[in-house]
Amino acid sequence: MSEPRVGVYVCHCGHNIAGTVDVEHVAEWALNLPNVVVSRENKFMCASTGQEQVEQDIKEFDLTHVVVASCSPHMHEKTFRNACARAGLNPYMFEMANIREHASWVHANDKDGATNKAKALVSAAVSRVIFHEPLEPMQVSIRPETLVVGGGIAGIQAALEIADAGYHVYLVEREPSIGGHMAMFDKTFPTLDCSACILTPKMFDVGAHPNITLLTYSEVERVDGYVGNFTVRVRKKAGMVDQDLCTGCGSCWESCPIRIVDNVFEAGLGHRKAIYRPFPQAVPKYPVIDVPNCTYYKSGKCRMCEKVCPTNAIRFDMQDEVVELEVGNIILTTGFKLFDARRVPNYGYGRLENVFTSLEFERLTNAAGPTEGKIVLRDGETPPQSVAIIHCVGSRDRNYNTHCSAICCMSSLKFAHLVMEKTGAQVYNFYIDMRPLHKGYEEFYHRIMDEGAQFIRGKVSEITDAARSPEEDGKLVVVCEDTLIGQQRRVPVDMVILAAGLEPRADAQAVGYMFGVGCGDTGFFTERHPKLDPVATVTEGVFIAGACQGAKDIPDSVAQGAAAAARVLGTISKREVALEPIRATIDEERCSGCRICNNMCPYHAIDFIEEKGVSRVNPALCKGCGTCVAACPSQVITGAHFTFDQLMAEIDGILVDVLSDQPIVEAV
Amino acid sequence: MSNQKPKLALYWASSCGGCEIAVLGLHEKILNVAEAFDIVFWPCVMDFKYADVEAMEDGEIDVCLFNGAIRNDENAHMAHLLRQKSKVLVAFGACSYGGSMPGLANFADREAMFQWIYFDSPSTVNPDGVVPQKRSDVPEGELRLPGFWNTVKTLAQVVPVDYFLPGCPPEASSIEIAINAIVSGELPPPGSVIGPDVTVCDECSRKKSEKKIQRFYRPQEIFPDPDICLLEQGLFCAGIATRSGCGAKCPSVGFGCRGCYGPNEGVLDHGAKILTGIASVLDAMTAEEAEAILDTLPDPAGYLYRFHLPDSLLRRKARGNGQRQPVGETSQREPA
Structure with a gap:
């Protein structure tokens, strides 16, 4: 290769950089660095004039490498790579020095220091860029089928959007019916329309859609492959009912003699049979047999369901079925878990019988629920005279979850309305802050206040049945400091509703690992960018939507489901996707087959080739994270664009003596 | 000629x-x-x-x-x-x-070594406190010893x-x-290490699988399975990061490689490479678990840098409370 010819461009970023760093000096100084043939400063490198300067210089000075010293590569690496490409230079012959976040912004009070640091960063980039190699993105084709995991409202929305656009969707749901948490609710805030009335048409559409294959009572067991070409293994649990014959008539569950407390759909308040479908509007309409609780599987007797089934659809010997799906994209909509209120012992849930959770209350007030919509105490008949609603249970509390669960303010307001409407009881809302921040929410808050609900600002310290005065006798006493009047208060009520927060599902870590998606501090799935890329993940072709990404309400879940679908449709319509060429390769000649790297890869991209005794990276799966590169004890794995030579050159470069232009250590 | x-x-x-x-x-x-x-x-x-x-x-x-x-x-x-x-x-x-x-003496310095050898070692009897001198005058004339380096x-x-x-x-x-x-006269380019550029694992006939180390054993603590990778059995083995050429002699008799053939081509720090390999396969989810496993490996510095401490990136234990010594420091060439 002929001598490298490097162009250096130092950006003012208005005053962001130039206000602290002596940009002119840095540019002038950089001209003396080895291999630099042109060095300029510019007010805004990212503006079209800055980019055009780079393009023009590449042609005029025959540049082989380009360094831009400006902001974070997260901001503008793509911008300048594209500028290089437009001028005919391979975009990977570019390197960025971040002299804004790493120099001017963090050393605003030390102009000389910031300038010297900027020089060192430029030197590192110049030193590194010489070792850059041209790289070409890898094109992979996209299968048009999509897998949606989780049949709550987010998953339903995503599946329908894609199916309506004409592409096939596999919707996998763990429970016997789709619908998720939304199917359990009575009303939705702030419009108070009936949850089932707006959800069931969508559920029905999913069940009947020619482009949707619904796999309920099923779980994903394994995911292989990469964007465009995933192979997914799904276990369809044996429901013991032949869906081709079953008509969903209900004879079986009507005649089944076993009654079981329904802890899933009825939140423990109602019962179901050993053969059951979770709720009347379930999609699909077919029941499943709860094997551990069915008499036949315990004693070999009963078979009542089989006797009454008019279409002979019961199959006691049915086995789990494993199906393999080929899909191009995956959307995870696995939802949330409700905070277990038992974890707050001072609130008495599980000990004080008239303390209810929000989900229990949803079932209580639901016309299709165990009390047919009557709001009554645990005895099943007495309507409450007074009700306390405790906000932020398990949320915004460093003992449990620090995050805000986003829905509890509004569902608490909804509860207040329903209690007042149905029972006329006095309602007390105990809140820390009211956060009704979406469209129509603040208005709803005012409506509930106008309806006569009381709002007490303060975190409840205790709920107790230990009376201190005659009027507290037989009541639940809510103890709290009212921070608006600065006094301790004891409010006696008949019923307490705990607005439990939203948590990641218990198996979120394991599910995330299977799909190559990380979990953040709070345990929810991590999006690629919190603002600019909220439904994509670090794994190409795997998207997230709804409450599995973070606590959110129905409109936000629907919006994310649709957004994820749009992203998937975008890749399908392009037919192929370009993958970043930054990935690892193993030199098979030098690999000794020690297998240290084999279980390191978070993306399952490394296979061991038994015949050759070497490990190999699947380039389409590799994300270029560098884990295996660092782990390889014989240094035969190379991370493209992060090669050993490049990194060592960068270190050598940053150790320049900015005052005398000399490296302070010898090159290794 | x-x-x-x-x-x-x-x-x-x-x-x-x-x-x-x-x-x-x-x-x-x-x-x-x-x-x-x-x-x-x-x-x-x-x-x-x-x-x-x-x-x-x-x-x-x-x-x-x-x-x-x-x-x-x-x-x-x-x-x-x-x-x-x-x-x-x-x-x-x-x-x-x-x-x-x-080179393992680079974990100490001249003063510490002399203190141990000429004073503190249980087998030393030195009531007059005699230590080697670069020059000593005796009746017969001047005696000289080579200066002992710190590093x-x-x-x-x-x-x-x-x-x-x-x-x-x-x-x-x-x-x-x-x-x-x-x-x-068929020599590789000057500066080369003469030997194959693969690791001991390449010559080792033991079966290798995906690794998960739960704890380390010392060689006398277990009878290793004769056919399975020693590292997978919890025996320290530097073969993963050590140049082959020896015929995997130590692992073949059930003793983990100690690393005497040094690192592969291009590796700057042999000990760091052994460590990075081993640390990658500890069966730990938390830092505490990883530390507990590493605690079962005695004298990690001695195991990792047994053959390449002086030419590692750090070269020696820091002297003078880790203060950087001026380049061209001459004291190490002074006699004791």
């Missing part, structure tokens, strides 16, 4: 003598060496004086096999002298290549080296390959 045999020199600096034995380990092939070369300097087996070497022309020795690390003034003097007199200088064995056992160096850190032959000691097969290459 063309009909003369090439001249061979062998020298030992700070070493145990094992490399000398290894040369004799060539058995009858040593006769081929004697036939092919004119041995002009080999203090271990024949009587030579340093003055004999000093009297040679520069570059008169064709090949010098130099074993041992550089730990004192005498080692350094001979390194410079033999470099000057030799056309090809080979760092022979782990000590001259990476510092090896003598052990490799041969290449003192003089330019043409080739490196790893091993503690180098296996006869490796020596043979090197000698044959020198005799035939």
Whole structure:
């Protein structure tokens, strides 16, 4: 290769950089660095004039490498790579020095220091860029089928959007019916329309859609492959009912003699049979047999369901079925878990019988629920005279979850309305802050206040049945400091509703690992960018939507489901996707087959080739994270664009003596 | 000159003598060496004086096999002298290549070592507090000892080296390959390590699987399965990060590789590479779990840097509370 010819461009970023760093000096100084043939400063490198300067210089000075010293590569690496490409230079012959976040912004009070640091960063980039190699993105084709995991409202929305656009969707749901948490609710805030009335048409559409294959009572067991070409293994649990014959008539569950407390759909308040479908509007309409609780599987007797089934659809010997799906994209909509209120012992849930959770209350007030919509105490008949609603249970509390669960303010307001409407009881809302921040929410808050609900600002310290005065006798006493009047208060009520927060599902870590998606501090799935890329993940072709990404309400879940679908449709319509060429390769000649790297890869991209005794990276799966590169004890794995030579050159470069232009250590 | 045999020199600096034995380990092939070369300097087996070497022309020795690390003034003097007199200088064995056992003294310094050896060691009786001096005046005149350095160096850190032959000691097969290459003139580019660029795992016949280490055992604690990778059984084995060429002799008899052949091509820090490999396969989800597993590995620094501390990135334990010493610091060359 002929001598490298490097162009250096130092950006003012208005005053962001130039206000602290002596940009002119840095540019002038950089001209003396080895291999630099042109060095300029510019007010805004990212503006079209800055980019055009780079393009023009590449042609005029025959540049082989380009360094831009400006902001974070997260901001503008793509911008300048594209500028290089437009001028005919391979975009990977570019390197960025971040002299804004790493120099001017963090050393605003030390102009000389910031300038010297900027020089060192430029030197590192110049030193590194010489070792850059041209790289070409890898094109992979996209299968048009999509897998949606989780049949709550987010998953339903995503599946329908894609199916309506004409592409096939596999919707996998763990429970016997789709619908998720939304199917359990009575009303939705702030419009108070009936949850089932707006959800069931969508559920029905999913069940009947020619482009949707619904796999309920099923779980994903394994995911292989990469964007465009995933192979997914799904276990369809044996429901013991032949869906081709079953008509969903209900004879079986009507005649089944076993009654079981329904802890899933009825939140423990109602019962179901050993053969059951979770709720009347379930999609699909077919029941499943709860094997551990069915008499036949315990004693070999009963078979009542089989006797009454008019279409002979019961199959006691049915086995789990494993199906393999080929899909191009995956959307995870696995939802949330409700905070277990038992974890707050001072609130008495599980000990004080008239303390209810929000989900229990949803079932209580639901016309299709165990009390047919009557709001009554645990005895099943007495309507409450007074009700306390405790906000932020398990949320915004460093003992449990620090995050805000986003829905509890509004569902608490909804509860207040329903209690007042149905029972006329006095309602007390105990809140820390009211956060009704979406469209129509603040208005709803005012409506509930106008309806006569009381709002007490303060975190409840205790709920107790230990009376201190005659009027507290037989009541639940809510103890709290009212921070608006600065006094301790004891409010006696008949019923307490705990607005439990939203948590990641218990198996979120394991599910995330299977799909190559990380979990953040709070345990929810991590999006690629919190603002600019909220439904994509670090794994190409795997998207997230709804409450599995973070606590959110129905409109936000629907919006994310649709957004994820749009992203998937975008890749399908392009037919192929370009993958970043930054990935690892193993030199098979030098690999000794020690297998240290084999279980390191978070993306399952490394296979061991038994015949050759070497490990190999699947380039389409590799994300270029560098884990295996660092782990390889014989240094035969190379991370493209992060090669050993490049990194060592960068270190050598940053150790320049900015005052005398000399490296302070010898090159290794 | 063309009909003369090439001249061979062998020298030992700070070493145990094992490399000398290894040369004799060539058995009858040593006769081929004697036939092919004119041995002009080999203090271990024949009587030579340093003055004999000093009297040679520069570059008169064709090949010098130099074993041992550089730990004192005498080692350094001979390194410079033999470099000057030799056309090809080979760092022979782990000590001259990476510092090896003598180099582990870089975890201490001269003062600490003298304190232990001449005062604190249980076998020492030294009521007069005598310590070696570079110069001592006695009735017969002045006595001199070579100055003892604070820091052990490799041969290449003192003089330019043409080739490196790893091993503690180098296996006869490796020596043979090197000698044959020198005799035939088919040498790799100067600066090369003579040996294959794969690791011990390549030659090791034990079955390797995905690894998950739950704890480490010392060799005397378990009878390892004869067919399975030792590391997978919790026995420390540096074979994952160590150049092959030895025939995987240690692992084949159930003893983990100790790393004497040094790192592969391009690796800057042998110990760091062993550590990164091992740390990658600890069966731990948290830092505490990982630490608990690593606690079962005694003397990790000694295990990881057994053969390559002086030529590692850090080279030695920091002195003076970790304060950086000025470049060109001379105190280490002062006598004790």
